[in-house]
Amino acid sequence: MCILKSEAAKSLNTGELKILSQNCVEVDFKKDEVIFKQNVLSSNVIYLQSGMVKLIIAGPQRKQILKIKKAPCYIGLPTTMGDKINHYSAVAVQNTRACFIDISTFKELLRLNPDFSYEIIIELCKSELDQFHRCVNLLQKQVFGRLANNLIFFADELYNSDEFDLPLNRNELADLVCSSRESISRMFTELADEKIIKIDGKRIKILNKEKLAKIRDKG
Template sequence: MARFTQTSNCVDCNCKSSVFKKLSIPELELMNQNRFEVSFKAGEIMFKQGTPSPHFLCITRGMAKIYIEGLGKNLILGLIKPVEYIFGPGIYVDNRHHYSASAVEDSTACMVDVETYKQLVRKNPDFAEEFIRRFSQQAIINFDQFISLTQKQMHGRIADALIYLSEKVYCCNPFELTISRQDLADLSGMSKESAIRILKEFKEEGILTSEGNFIHVLNRGQLQHISETG
């Protein structure tokens, strides 16, 4: 199970994440006092859809997936890496998590008290605006995902997922896919078998090479084209 540790300070995250840059030293200190660090092994659940959300979560090491648990299947909304924080929309509505989060790699995360956070949102308009801006960016990303998942065929959706993984998540090419094929399928809204098949087709067409979990995108333009034409 998860182990408690208490190593870093909020000032560390302040150096890395733009959200906390809007906080003053005393405000950071307040936040620091109302947080604790937890470590998770790969596969462990960080929080579960439907449960109360007294804390929000800030990934300091490793990687997490956030996903909606639907009807038997999961829909992965995104992969979160250091130093990004995960706040569900529930914190201002019903204090429930509206999606689950679990570690896809061994990870550590800060759990920050939501009430402290909301208090700072009230007191510091710059912080509030930055929070709203983040929230808005997330919504815009969701819209794109909405279009991808509802209007594109499988090839376009896998292309979108590969671009996302290479450029937003692992930020390199070639990259090692640390998520499973099932996760790739859950990210693209299709069955695991279909995801595997399309990956194979892309390989046969010379768009990418793959050896085990290492994927090298050879023809980024082609991938973009497939993404845009559905």
């Protein structure tokens, strides 16, 4: 049963786990499949078992990739609990397995088990702090710094390796750092020219992480 692996679920007892297992459906998604959609009624809390997902919001001018999340984690907690309607979409960037928990079941568990609630509260708080930092970073740095920031995030947080396949194409990278496809292209070639990264299509290898970190930090 999927959610068993969740931190928060450790605090559930056998009876509660049974409730959960009876109201929880596992679904597989292929790359680019939509897991939930902005403006649609939200009725499930989703726990990612495996894979990776991008959260996308339709902004006033263009779409914006809010963040990329890797299993294991919850997705859509704020949008499911915070409003009746989804405020953003979730799309698989790899093959992904997700566990859909009915919202009333989830609420029931929160009510039954304060420890579970507590874990969820901590998770929400951390996520909001994270969001503050991400936002300030995007706002105050120039495109170069924002791109470097994300490349290092990919290497350190998503793939645990300095060589990886980009989870996004150039257009989506632009949507992630709020720039344009052309600028991303230009910066990639510049980073490659300076031997900071090596690029081959979607394949990225970070050659000089100190320099890249300097670009990230200087903005």
